[in-house]
Amino acid sequence: MAGDVPAAVAALMTEYVHAIDDDRLEDWPGFFTDPCLYRIATRDNEERGLPASLVYCDSRAMLLDRVVSVRHANVFEPHRYRHMTSAIRILDRDGAEFRTRSNYLVTRTMRDGTMAVFSTGAYRDVIVVEDGTARFRERVVVCDHGMINNLIAIPI
Amino acid sequence: MPETDTLIDWPEEGVARAPYAVFSDPAIYAAEMRRIFRGPVWHYLGLEAELPEPGCYRLIDVGDTPVIVLRTPDGGINALVNRCAHKGTMLLFEPFGRIERLMCIYHNWSYDLDGCLRSVPFARGINGKGGMPASFDMAENGLDRLRVESLGGVVFGTFSEETPPLEAYIGERLMPNYRRMTQRPFKVLGYYSQYLDSNWKLYFENATDPYHATILHAWATRLKLNRFTMEGAIEMSERGWHHLSWSKMATDRDGEVYETEAFRSGGGDFDEFGLHDPSVIEQWDEFGDGITTAIQTAFPNFVLQQIHNTIATRYLVPRGPAGSELVWTVLGYADDDDRQTGIRLKQGNLIGPSGYISLEDGMVGSLVQKGIEGDKDKASVMEMAGRSVESIVNSRASECGVRGFWTAYRELMGV
Numbered sequence: 001m002a003g004d005v006p007a008a009v010a011a012l013m014t015e016y017v018h019a020i021d022d023d024r025l026e027d028w029p030g031f032f033t034d035p036c037l038y039r040i041a042t043r044d045n046e047e048r049g050l051p052a053s054l055v056y057c058d059s060r061a062m063l064l065d066r067v068v069s070v071r072h073a074n075v076f077e078p079h080r081y082r083h084m085t086s087a088i089r090i091l092d093r094d095g096a097e098f099r100t101r102s103n104y105l106v107t108r109t110m111r112d113g114t115m116a117v118f119s120t121g122a123y124r125d126v127i128v129v130e131d132g133t134a135r136f137r138e139r140v141v142v143c144d145h146g147m148i149n150n151l152i153a154i155p156i
Numbered sequence: 157m158p159e160t161d162t163l164i165d166w167p168e169e170g171v172a173r174a175p176y177a178v179f180s181d182p183a184i185y186a187a188e189m190r191r192i193f194r195g196p197v198w199h200y201l202g203l204e205a206e207l208p209e210p211g212c213y214r215l216i217d218v219g220d221t222p223v224i225v226l227r228t229p230d231g232g233i234n235a236l237v238n239r240c241a242h243k244g245t246m247l248l249f250e251p252f253g254r255i256e257r258l259m260c261i262y263h264n265w266s267y268d269l270d271g272c273l274r275s276v277p278f279a280r281g282i283n284g285k286g287g288m289p290a291s292f293d294m295a296e297n298g299l300d301r302l303r304v305e306s307l308g309g310v311v312f313g314t315f316s317e318e319t320p321p322l323e324a325y326i327g328e329r330l331m332p333n334y335r336r337m338t339q340r341p342f343k344v345l346g347y348y349s350q351y352l353d354s355n356w357k358l359y360f361e362n363a364t365d366p367y368h369a370t371i372l373h374a375w376a377t378r379l380k381l382n383r384f385t386m387e388g389a390i391e392m393s394e395r396g397w398h399h400l401s402w403s404k405m406a407t408d409r410d411g412e413v414y415e416t417e418a419f420r421s422g423g424g425d426f427d428e429f430g431l432h433d434p435s436v437i438e439q440w441d442e443f444g445d446g447i448t449t450a451i452q453t454a455f456p457n458f459v460l461q462q463i464h465n466t467i468a469t470r471y472l473v474p475r476g477p478a479g480s481e482l483v484w485t486v487l488g489y490a491d492d493d494d495r496q497t498g499i500r501l502k503q504g505n506l507i508g509p510s511g512y513i514s515l516e517d518g519m520v521g522s523l524v525q526k527g528i529e530g531d532k533d534k535a536s537v538m539e540m541a542g543r544s545v546e547s548i549v550n551s552r553a554s555e556c557g558v559r560g561f562w563t564a565y566r567e568l569m570g571v
Contacts, residue, residue, distance in 0.1 A: 040510065045346040048252075052346025052486040054510040056502055061433035069512055072429055073375040075420075076519050147349045147481065148509040150518050 005088050009098055009127050012134035017083035017104075020155060025070060028155060029063035033128060037138040038063060040156060042146040043121065054143075054152060066155065076153050081118065082107045083156075096129045097137070104141075106156055108149075119156055120144050163187055164571050171562040172543040172555075173535040176528040178565075179355040185477040187569060192456050193219030193474075195568050196319040198305070198312040200458040200471045201225045201235055203485070205309060205342045211254045211269070217473045217481075218313065223302065224248055225311060226255070228269050235313040236271040237300035247299075258299070271299030308338025310460075310469070326454060327393035329547075333400050333452050336443055337460055337467065341490040345500065349483040350509045354521030356457065356472045356480035357565075362517050363451065363459050363470070364557035366390060366401040367540055370414070370421060372520065375512040377414060377421035378429045381437065381464070382449055382513075385411040389549045390557055396545030397455040397564035399557035405448040436505050436512075439464045440496070453557070455564040463513060465496070466503045478525060482518060484508055538562075 012031065019027045032038060040055040057063045084105040092099040101122055108118035126138040141156045163184055167173035178184050193199070199218045202225050206214050213226035215238060222238035224247065238246050240260035247258050247267075257274070258267040266275045273294045281287025302313035305322040312322055319325065326334055352359060362368065370377045370384050377383060388403030414422030431437070439448070442465060450462040459470040467487040472480050484507070488500050506513045528534070541554030545563050548554040565571075 042346070042348055044251075045348075050344060050346040051497075051501055052348075052504055053501065054348060054504075054508055056504055058502075059433050059435075061431075062436060064432050065436065068429070068432075069375050073378060074512065075372070075374070075516055077523075146347060147351050149351050150353065150509070150522065151350070151515040152510040153515060 003090050003093060005090060005100075006098070006129065006134070008129045008132055008134040009090075009100065010088070012127060012136070013085060013088060013102065016136075017085055021080070021082050023080065025067045025154070028067060029060045032060055032063060032136045032139070034060040036060060036063070036136060037140070038136070038155070039139075040141045040143065040152065042143050044146045046142055054148070055155070070153050074153055076151055078111045079108050079154075081154055081156075082109070085123070098125075098127045098129070098134075100125045100127060104156065116149070118149060119152075162571075163569065166566065166571055167535050169539075170543060171545070171559040171566065172539050173537065174357075174361070174562055175533075175535045177532040179358060179525065179528060180477050180532070182477050184569075185355075185474070188474070189219050191570070192565070192568050193221070194315045196314070196316040197456055197564075197568070198314050198319060198322055198325050198454065198458075199302075199456075200454075200469060201302075201304070201311040201313045203309055203342050203344065203469075203487075204233070204306055204311060205344055205490070206252070207233060207311075209254065211256055213248065213253055213255060215248060215251050216471075218302070218315075219474060221315075222246055223313065224258070225304075225313070226269055233304050233306055233311055234270060235302035235304045235311075236267075237302075239299070240265055241273060241297040241299060242276075267299055271301050273297045273299075308334065309342050310338060326398065327395070329391055330393050330398055330400050330452060333391075333402070333450055334460065336445075337450070337452070337462060342467075343488045343490045343492065345486040345488050345497070345504075347483070347485055348508055349481050350518050351475070352480045352482060352518045352521055353478065354480060354518070354525040355478060356474040357561075358521035358524050359472055359480060359482055359518065360453070360457060360561060361558050362521060364399050364453050364561050365555060366451070366552040366557065367555055368520070371419060372421070372516050373513045374421035376506075377419075379431065379437065380408060380411060381405055383408055383411045383414060384552055385409055385413060387550065388449075388552050390547060390552050390554055392545050392547045392556055392560050395564070396556075396560040398453050399560050400450065400452040401552060401557060402447050402450040403552070404446045406446055436502055437464065438499055439503065440499070442496075453561075455561060461507070463506055464503055465500050466507045467500070468507060480521075 016031050038057045039053040041053050086103050088102040105120045106118045109115040121143040124140040127134050128137050202214045207227035210229045224236045224238045242265045245262045264277045279288045304313045307322050386403045387407035391400045452460045457472040461468045469485045538555040545560045
């Protein structure tokens with residue numbers, strides 16, 4: 001444990017999940033530095049050193065392209081997420097840069113009212129704090145499961 | 157030979173129809189497991205690259221049957237049903253690994269890597285009492301084996317003695333693309349799968365149906381990565397069982413039909429569509445033929461895929477009449493340089509459960525599954541380019557690939 005969780009880091013974690021759960025996807029790229037790294041990976045692939053991701057974005061513009069595609073190109077049955085996050089650990093601190101681990105659980109609720117646990121896993125983050133504002137330099141979503149229920153359109 | 161009992165009355169339009177009942181009837185599902193999945197077809201079992209050393213194994217489900225695929229000490233490949241001959245216990249449950257023998261955890265019956273039973277604990281009893289009878293024959297209690305063939309680094313297996321050799325099964329017409337994509341050794345970049353709330357055939361209909369691709373997948377159509385107006389074709393295997401669909405994105409002519417006809421994929425509610433970071437579609441012509449999409453299938457459930465520089469295998473595991481699992485193996489080639497690997501990983505955004513081009517494919521199957529539930533006596537209609545399974549050149553406006561799937565299906569099911 002490399003110290004307490006700074007308020008700016010805690011605020012970033014919280015605002016991030018509220019933005020997604022409130023369907024404010026247009027705000028999502030703003031939680032990242034530019035360039036950045038956002039990946040959705042699976043635990044099996046990570047543990048075996050296999051590099052393929054389900055989502056791989058290395059710039060804010062690529063994150064924006066994901067949002068534009070969700071809004072205007074891809075079609076799927078409408079649904080919403082609810083994120084539960086917990087157990088933030090600061091693994092390492094280098095000046096204003098923090099390497100953290102935390103847990104997440106996401107439920108997915110379809111328009112017909114069906115609700116189920118959709119994903120659970122860990123966030124592996126590199127967070128930088130500048131002028132009191134924290135942003136993700138890296139956010140790697142490591143799903144515990146290699147099997148996805150149908151599709152992932154909305155970011156985790 | 158196909159069984160002859162009448163499971164279903166097929167519509168007189170033949171393979172231009174698929175009766176809705178085949179997507180949900182438990183009796184039909186049970187017959188498929190026997191007549192198709194245990195029948196004269198080759199099943200994808202994995203890659204040679206997954207079995208680098210003797211004793212290396214992977215697990216795979218062939219229909220309802222769990223199978224161990226392993227490298228033998230002499231460098232061959234065996235496929236054994238993952239089930240102890242004693243009580244039927246699964247022998248292995250880690251998906252990949254390395255073993256020296258196969259030992260059941262339940263009573264420690266042990267088998268060699270050819271599936272021969274080698275030891276049974278307490279076979280001679282205790283104090284001369286109990287144990288196995290003299291009539292028990294170790295040689296008759298080995299593991300069930302599949303026939304195996306490996307071609308271009310891809311391993312296939314079959315339960316049937318009637319299945320023709322693998323190359324003949326794929327057929328001369330489709331072997332050129334198979335060779336094109338398997339001429340270099342593969343490197344595995346990763347795995348993932350999708351659980352779909354739909355019958356396995358609904359996804360496979362989608363995979364053999366290029367008609368939907370440029371209409372449903374608006375992302376690629378709006379970016380002009382794939383349009384029907386590009387040079388392309390659907391090539392059918394000799395018996396019509398398998399298909400190959402390909403296109404060349406640099407050859408688009410008259411593509412504005414998508415806009416003038418007001419297809420959703422041509423612009424719809426949002427005319428300004430474009431990429432803010434086009435690096436996601438950075439690509440190179442790795443086969444030197446300008447083909448940017450090539451989807452090849454092998455009945456009943458295998459897909460070999462090139463979408464730009466994403467190379468992948470996909471196979472389907474039926475999970476009961478109304479469910480299926482679609483398993484992806486994301487690939488590169490062993491001699492890729494770092495830049496090429498980087499391009500493949502970034503283009504990974506195009507495929508899989510989050511793929512810009514593929515995320516709708518599993519979803520539409522579940523919409524069909526829900527749509528057809530109340531009318532088992534009706535049928536879907538597939539008449540694009542007629543009712544035959546003829547190949548089509550300089551056009552992909554045909555549902556011949558789907559009709560080819562149903563041709564094989566009807567033949568093996570006897571319906």
